[in-house]
Amino acid sequence: xxxxxPRPASDYPPGGDAFRHRHLTGIAQLTPWEISYILDAAEEWxxxxxxxxxxxxxxxxxxxxxxAFFENxxxxxxxxxxxxxxxxxxxxxxxxxxxxxxxxxxxIDTAMTLNAMRAxxxxxxxxxxxxxxxIADKVDCPVLNAGDGRHEHPTQALLDALTIRRRLGRVExxxxxxxxDVLHSRxxxxxxxxxxxxxxxxxxVAPPTLTPPAMERMHVATxxxxxxxxxxxxxxxxxxxxxERMDGAYLPSAREYHAxxxxxxxxxxxxxxxxxxxxxxxxxxxxxxxxxxxxxxxRSTITEQVEMGVAVRMACLDILTRRKRGVPGWN
Amino acid sequence: xxxxxxLIANARLLGGEAGSLLVTGGRIAALNPSDxxxxxxxxxxxxxxxxxxxxxxxxxxxxxxxxxxxxxTRAALMPDSGPLDGAGLVERAAKGGKPDLWVHPIAxxxxxxxxxxxxxxxxxxxxGARAVATGRARIADAGVMRRVLSYAASLGLTVxxxxxxxxxxxxxxxxxxxxxxxxxxxxxxxxxxxxxxxRDLMLVEETGAPIHFRQVTTAxxxxxxxxxxxxxxxxxxxxTPAHLFLSDTAIGDFRTFxxxxxxxxxxxxxxxxxxxxxxxxxxxxxxGHDPRGPEDKRLPFAEALPGMAGAETLLAMGxxxxxxxxxxxxxxxxxxAATPAKLLGLDAGALTVGAEADLILINEGAPWQVDAKRxxxxxxxxxxxxxxxxxxxxxxxxxxxxxx
Numbered sequence: 001x002x003x004x005x006p007r008p009a010s011d012y013p014p015g016g017d018a019f020r021h022r023h024l025t026g027i028a029q030l031t032p033w034e035i036s037y038i039l040d041a042a043e044e045w046x047x048x049x050x051x052x053x054x055x056x057x058x059x060x061x062x063x064x065x066x067x068a069f070f071e072n073x074x075x076x077x078x079x080x081x082x083x084x085x086x087x088x089x090x091x092x093x094x095x096x097x098x099x100x101x102x103x104x105x106x107x108i109d110t111a112m113t114l115n116a117m118r119a120x121x122x123x124x125x126x127x128x129x130x131x132x133x134x135i136a137d138k139v140d141c142p143v144l145n146a147g148d149g150r151h152e153h154p155t156q157a158l159l160d161a162l163t164i165r166r167r168l169g170r171v172e173x174x175x176x177x178x179x180x181d182v183l184h185s186r187x188x189x190x191x192x193x194x195x196x197x198x199x200x201x202x203x204x205v206a207p208p209t210l211t212p213p214a215m216e217r218m219h220v221a222t223x224x225x226x227x228x229x230x231x232x233x234x235x236x237x238x239x240x241x242x243x244e245r246m247d248g249a250y251l252p253s254a255r256e257y258h259a260x261x262x263x264x265x266x267x268x269x270x271x272x273x274x275x276x277x278x279x280x281x282x283x284x285x286x287x288x289x290x291x292x293x294x295x296x297x298x299r300s301t302i303t304e305q306v307e308m309g310v311a312v313r314m315a316c317l318d319i320l321t322r323r324k325r326g327v328p329g330w331n
Numbered sequence: 332x333x334x335x336x337x338l339i340a341n342a343r344l345l346g347g348e349a350g351s352l353l354v355t356g357g358r359i360a361a362l363n364p365s366d367x368x369x370x371x372x373x374x375x376x377x378x379x380x381x382x383x384x385x386x387x388x389x390x391x392x393x394x395x396x397x398x399x400x401x402x403x404t405r406a407a408l409m410p411d412s413g414p415l416d417g418a419g420l421v422e423r424a425a426k427g428g429k430p431d432l433w434v435h436p437i438a439x440x441x442x443x444x445x446x447x448x449x450x451x452x453x454x455x456x457x458x459g460a461r462a463v464a465t466g467r468a469r470i471a472d473a474g475v476m477r478r479v480l481s482y483a484a485s486l487g488l489t490v491x492x493x494x495x496x497x498x499x500x501x502x503x504x505x506x507x508x509x510x511x512x513x514x515x516x517x518x519x520x521x522x523x524x525x526x527x528x529x530r531d532l533m534l535v536e537e538t539g540a541p542i543h544f545r546q547v548t549t550a551x552x553x554x555x556x557x558x559x560x561x562x563x564x565x566x567x568x569x570x571t572p573a574h575l576f577l578s579d580t581a582i583g584d585f586r587t588f589x590x591x592x593x594x595x596x597x598x599x600x601x602x603x604x605x606x607x608x609x610x611x612x613x614x615x616x617x618x619g620h621d622p623r624g625p626e627d628k629r630l631p632f633a634e635a636l637p638g639m640a641g642a643e644t645l646l647a648m649g650x651x652x653x654x655x656x657x658x659x660x661x662x663x664x665x666x667x668a669a670t671p672a673k674l675l676g677l678d679a680g681a682l683t684v685g686a687e688a689d690l691i692l693i694n695e696g697a698p699w700q701v702d703a704k705r706x707x708x709x710x711x712x713x714x715x716x717x718x719x720x721x722x723x724x725x726x727x728x729x730x731x732x733x734x735x
Binding site for chain 2 (some may be wrong): 028094105108126128129131132133148149150151152186189212213214215217218317
């Protein structure tokens with residue numbers, strides 16, 4: 001395992017010019033150096049998080065972060081909550097299930113209510129593409145997209161890029177194959193954007209029913225034959241197959257999906273010998289990924305991705321609140 | 332109240348030659364009259380264009396301020412709100428705008444627009460309906476559509492059809508392409524339109540019944556209509572300015588004002604639409620006026636309802652087609668008024684002696700900017716928000732009566 005050397009600070013413009021965005025709604029708005037900037041910042045937090053008992057840095061002390069999750073989530077919500085708390089912020093979680101959203105209040109009204117509570121940052125997940133942007137346009141604080149519909153999940157792509165960079169020493173010039181339900185996946189979209197932007201060859205392996213249209217316009221090659229798509233890959237990124245896709249509308253059955261698109265040790269042999277295997281979780285063992293692949297510490301990065309998730313989210317929360325905190329150079 | 336005779340002098344008729352027009356008794360009495368009655372009121376048009384009031388073929392709301400701003404004197408009301416599937420409803424809708432705006436209700440083809448049972452088309456015709464429509468969606472069942480076509484034809488009514496295959500478009504809010512993929516929006520292939528048109532054209536060929544596709548927005552769909560016309564089938568089609576001036580790049584940033592039905596298409600399809608309006612394949616230019624408030628539009632893209640407030644921008648966008656060289660001024664007014672009048676069986680929509688004096692004066696070069704926040708329509712959901720345009724209505728008469 002090689003650890004990337006963080007770039008010297010002089011690589012980036014000083015202060016706020018290094019990251020000009022008020023929100024993090026998607027990878028589509030970012031430049032390659034802005035992605036690197038976040039990844040470099042996250043490296044520091046990896047160190048802190050591994051440093052033993054005291055994992056606290058109180059730079060966000062007194063700030064309120066609202067995690068507004070209009071769609072169920074355990075892992076991402078927990079990851080954001082831990083990230084906020086490690087930075088010393090007061091973190092409040094709002095779940096759709098217990099909110100007024102169920103009482104017919106519109107999304108904008110809910111957002112304005114949260115805004116009136118003077119949050120210093122909001123982390124939002126919503127089942128509809130574009131919903132996070134809609135809220136970001138209306139509120140006074142930085143908004144972080146924790147997943148909107150099929151559109152984007154930027155922190156997932158950032159944590160994946162960081163994981164790859166730490167494992168393989170770089171996240172450029174690699175061949176990366178993304179496999180699974182690309183059509184419905186915001187993880188796939190954000191990763192395609194981030195990884196192509198950083199200069200990698202990105203391939204997509206998916207059944208034709210789960211391949212979005214016009215993929216060539218996103219500069220990726222599409223494959224329906226998994227063995228073909230895995231040939232020579234440095235990274236194999238598996239996507240979760242939602243249960244509701246297996247009911248016959250998109251796929252005949254989970255069994256057939258596993259036969260054609262499941263990552264087995266034999267299939268993984270088509271990739272490079274040291275290729276890593278990624279999965280955003282939660283996994284359907286025996287459907288998209290075999291247990292002996294998922295649990296192979298030499299290949300699988302799945303728990304490392306979770307670890308990088310906290311670091312990346314700490315970096316994002318830190319960077320996006322710098323203007324509010326009056327960090328010199330950030331105005 | 333007896334109307335005094337009216338002479339509109341010094342106008343450019345249909346944007347062409349200079350001339351004058353005399354109105355008596357609410358009807359056009361003469362073009363370029365040599366003498367006029369004694370008590371005639373004269374309006375000096377000062378070289379502005381004189382045209383028939385626009386007959387907006389297919390709107391979803393009766394929105395008088397917007398229609399009058401846009402030079403619309405008559406509107407064919409789609410049957411969707413209600414829906415207009417009974418004679419009483421049609422009669423009430425027909426009275427909606429009188430006297431200064433005439434609403435021509437379009438009868439629902441099927442009960443409740445459910446696409447299953449024939450509505451009382453004949454009784455609705457007696458109550459004032461001048462066409463039949465399938466509504467915002469097509470009739471999925473080909474057998475039902477066949478019966479609707481032949482039944483409406485026996486009454487002399489044209490069926491206005493929506494052209495989207497519901498199997499392909501189920502759940503979709505955009506057209507397949509880079510934009511939909513990047514935004515993560517559910518999308519359908521553009522051929523959904525051509526597939527629906529192909530089916531209906533076969534039924535037209537079989538029944539001989541006239542059909543009008545309210546919006547044809549793809550190259551493949553327009554090719555089918557072009558070929559059917561060449562064969563002599565009784566088919567016409569229309570479009571709104573949105574699909575002529577915008578492609579699916581307009582939905583970037585999840586702009587719900589650009590969420591339309593059918594959805595905006597690729598740039599190639601947009602160019603095909605421009606060619607089709609130039610070569611005569613497209614017969615009607617309409618607004619599709621469908622005002623939607625924030626409760627329907629200030630939502631995530633896929634949850635917002637489709638539709639645009641188009642009445643105010645229809646004429647200005649039409650004049651842009653003239654300036655861009657796609658149509659002549661005279662043809663523009665065929666698209667906006669004469670052909671809709673024909674399809675509705677109205678004695679209007681042209682500057683001909685004896686026709687109803689529904690007239691507009693147009694300052695064709697007047698510049699203005701579309702502003703969603705300051706629209707006459709009761710909602711400002713225009714996809715042209717912020718666009719600088721030219722041409723506005725400076726005077727409007729309905730039946731010889733000055734309205735604005």
